[in-house]
Amino acid sequence: MEIKYILNTVLIFSNRVEAWTRSVDFLLQQEGRPVAELIGNKTYVRVMQKDWKATDDAAAWLRNKATNLTQPFVLYLGLNLPHPYPSPSSGENYGASTFRTSPYWLQRVRYEAIKIPKWLPFSEMHPVDYYSSYTKNCTEKFAEKEIRDIRAHYYAMCAETDAMLGEIISALNDTGLLRRTLVVFTADHGELAMEHRQFYKMSMYEASSHVPLLIMGPNIKLQFIPNVVSLVDIYPTMLDVAGIPIPKNLSGYSLMPLVLKQAEDKVPTRKQHPTWILSEFHGCNVNSSTYMLRTDRWKYIGYSDGRSVSPQLFDLSADPDELTNVATKFPEITQYLNKKLYSIVDYPKVSASVEQYNKQEFINWKQSLGQNYSDTLANLRWHQNWKKDPKKYEDAIDRWIKEKTIV
Numbered sequence: 001m002e003i004k005y006i007l008n009t010v011l012i013f014s015n016r017v018e019a020w021t022r023s024v025d026f027l028l029q030q031e032g033r034p035v036a037e038l039i040g041n042k043t044y045v046r047v048m049q050k051d052w053k054a055t056d057d058a059a060a061w062l063r064n065k066a067t068n069l070t071q072p073f074v075l076y077l078g079l080n081l082p083h084p085y086p087s088p089s090s091g092e093n094y095g096a097s098t099f100r101t102s103p104y105w106l107q108r109v110r111y112e113a114i115k116i117p118k119w120l121p122f123s124e125m126h127p128v129d130y131y132s133s134y135t136k137n138c139t140e141k142f143a144e145k146e147i148r149d150i151r152a153h154y155y156a157m158c159a160e161t162d163a164m165l166g167e168i169i170s171a172l173n174d175t176g177l178l179r180r181t182l183v184v185f186t187a188d189h190g191e192l193a194m195e196h197r198q199f200y201k202m203s204m205y206e207a208s209s210h211v212p213l214l215i216m217g218p219n220i221k222l223q224f225i226p227n228v229v230s231l232v233d234i235y236p237t238m239l240d241v242a243g244i245p246i247p248k249n250l251s252g253y254s255l256m257p258l259v260l261k262q263a264e265d266k267v268p269t270r271k272q273h274p275t276w277i278l279s280e281f282h283g284c285n286v287n288s289s290t291y292m293l294r295t296d297r298w299k300y301i302g303y304s305d306g307r308s309v310s311p312q313l314f315d316l317s318a319d320p321d322e323l324t325n326v327a328t329k330f331p332e333i334t335q336y337l338n339k340k341l342y343s344i345v346d347y348p349k350v351s352a353s354v355e356q357y358n359k360q361e362f363i364n365w366k367q368s369l370g371q372n373y374s375d376t377l378a379n380l381r382w383h384q385n386w387k388k389d390p391k392k393y394e395d396a397i398d399r400w401i402k403e404k405t406i407v
Contacts, residue, residue, distance in 0.1 A: 032087030082157035182217035
């Protein structure tokens with residue numbers, strides 16, 4: 001019973017504990033080394049079987065249920081792809097760092113056209129980026145073929161995801177629902193496929209923070225809209241489509257005026273979307289609260305209290321790969337965007353509150369474990385590093401707990 005309790009705690013709390021302790025004076029790998037894995041043969045289509053099962057269920061519901069409804073419906077389908085798969089070879093409690101696909105999907109990728117991302121030397125990396133790369137197990141040497149394979153497998157996983165969307169579109173088309181149904185395709189985050197010496201998310205770089213947003217439906221023309229928008233805009237957009245009044249206190253904006261601009265002479269009057277979007281992150285694999293203000297050209301990233309960690313500024317028009325921090329080169333733009341960010345969110349205050357929250361949550365969690373505390377700590381995702389010197393790392397946590405948190 002005791003072993004089962006510890007295992008369940010590990011599976012549920014590992015990434016939360018890593019986030020709570022991000023300010024502790026240690027550096028531990030929290031993920032398995034990213035790898036590419038090819039399984040099956042050229043006829044093996046359904047690699048991510050759980051996602052295909054969810055897709056089949058959704059398509060069947062559209063064919064068998066939705067056609068008989070007399071009221072409008074909302075169907076939500078969430079897929080795990082193209083998340084990397086778990087990496088059991090690194091230990092059962094490690095994260096997910098395996099980019100898995102089959103020859104069926106990989107043959108759809110132009111391998112020779114895959115770009116190998118440029119990496120900065122360690123000495124030139126931003127300190128938060130180095131922490132992210134290290135905790136994601138990406139600071140060792142990678143052969144160019146390894147990187148190309150990982151990226152090729154990621155694109156193949158995207159192709160499999162796209163095929164699932166195709167099944168939904170086919171079901172809508174076959175039932176005659178497509179011509180009167182609004183379809184929205186998006187994602188909660190992107191995927192670093194070895195850009196900036198990282199994989200997965202938890203980053204404000206474009207590969208992680210820039211997500212697809214496709215909208216199709218009645219009166220919507222084929223078009224590309226370059227405006228920067230946010231996922232918080234989805235909710236008010238859905239309210240707008242349903243004819244439900246949009247509450248005034250929402251952070252997001254309806255996207256229908258942008259979407260219908262090319263299709264209708266009279267676009268409904270709505271609150272105008274600003275020329276910027278905000279994103280913030282306070283979780284694991286990053287050792288500082290992180291805030292991004294993004295415009296069409298500029299990306300400003302502020303950290304922590306705005307002083308102890310240097311900001312980043314990228315000119316996306318000249319540097320789409322975000323390799324050159326120009327914060328000191330353009331001080332006026334840096335100051336302007338920092339002031340704008342501060343006007344949207346008092347981020348030093350938020351960062352201090354997060355730090356206080358992290359420490360208190362960890363203390364509560366520690367107390368709840370009782371005698372299981374040390375064993376549980378040793379078996380989180382960082383277990384391979386931790387078990388080399390558990391006393392050293394526990395002592396570091398104890399010192400952090402005793403430190404005064406300023407709010």
